Amino acid sequence: xxxxxxxxxxxxxxxxxxxxxxIEDYLILLHIEPGNKKVVELAKSIDFAHFHITxxxxxxxxxxxxxxxxxxxxxKADFLIHIEDDTVPAPDCLRYMEYCREAYCDNxxxxxxxxxxxxxCHPLQYYHLSRRSTYTCWIVGLWRNRxxxxxxxxxxxxxxxxxxxxxxxxxxxxxxxxxxxxRTQN
Numbered sequence: 159x160x161x162x163x164x165x166x167x168x169x170x171x172x173x174x175x176x177x178x179x180x181i182e183d184y185l186i187l188l189h190i191e192p193g194n195k196k197v198v199e200l201a202k203s204i205d206f207a208h209f210h211i212t213x214x215x216x217x218x219x220x221x222x223x224x225x226x227x228x229x230x231x232x233x234k235a236d237f238l239i240h241i242e243d244d245t246v247p248a249p250d251c252l253r254y255m256e257y258c259r260e261a262y263c264d265n266x267x268x269x270x271x272x273x274x275x276x277x278x279c280h281p282l283q284y285y286h287l288s289r290r291s292t293y294t295c296w297i298v299g300l301w302r303n304r305x306x307x308x309x310x311x312x313x314x315x316x317x318x319x320x321x322x323x324x325x326x327x328x329x330x331x332x333x334x335x336x337x338x339x340x341r342t343q344n
Contacts, residue, residue, distance in 0.1 A: 159190050159240075160191075160220065160227050161188060161189070161190045161197050161243045162189070162197070162223075164194075164244060165196035165197050165200060168246040171241065171246055172200060174246045174247050174249075175207070175248055177249050178248075178251055179252060179253050180252045182206065184207045185209065186209040186210070187210050187231055187234070188201045188211045189205075189212045189224075190211060190212065198213065202268075212230065219237035220242075221313060221315050226238070227240070228305060229309070236301060237299060237300070238300055239255050239265075239298070240295070240299075241297050242296065242297075244344060245296045245297045245342045247273065247297060248341045248342065248343075249340065251342060254273065254341045255271060261270070261302060262325065268289065269334060272293075272294040272335065272336040272337075273299075273337065273340065273341040274297060274336065274340050277338070280336040283338045288336060291327055291328050291333050293323035293326070293327055297341070297342040298343040311326075
């Protein structure tokens with residue numbers, strides 16, 4: 159997770175994470191930008207999963223902070239779920255990510271798994287998935303081998319990293335999988 163100065167959003171995200179099925183089996187790596195003590199206090203109060211806090215000495219910006227959070231995550235696991243401080247997960251969000259991790263790990267045209275979708279979903283399609291050639295940062299799952307494809311050309315500009323990721327996917331004809339019924343609220 160990357161966090162900065164939005165304690166009200168952070169509190170909502172933590173409350174939702176606490177209700178996620180399987181959260182007790184996760185290690186949450188929190189990469190926190192300096193500047194808001196309440197955010198740090200909220201992080202230290204997590205009682206629903208194992209966690210580790212990295213408090214940046216200076217503000218790095220979302221692009222650089224995300225890069226370092228992913229680097230840290232991939233030192234611990236071969237798949238990570240990236241959550242930002244304003245992305246509230248549904249109770250089945252982690253299980254959805256776990257399903258997609260297994261279902262698409264060998265499909266190298268799939269770069270990432272998104273939990274977000276803005277479009278209306280008919281109730282008969284609540285458990286349907288699709289793919290798109292873009293990148294959505296609002297709760298994303300990523301495999302280590304896909305990270306290796308981009309980490310050396312990462313754009314740390316806080317206003318450009320999401321745009322860079324979307325261009326990368328389009329350039330190499332890669333896709334993200336997403337649920338027709340969003341598993342996160344932004």
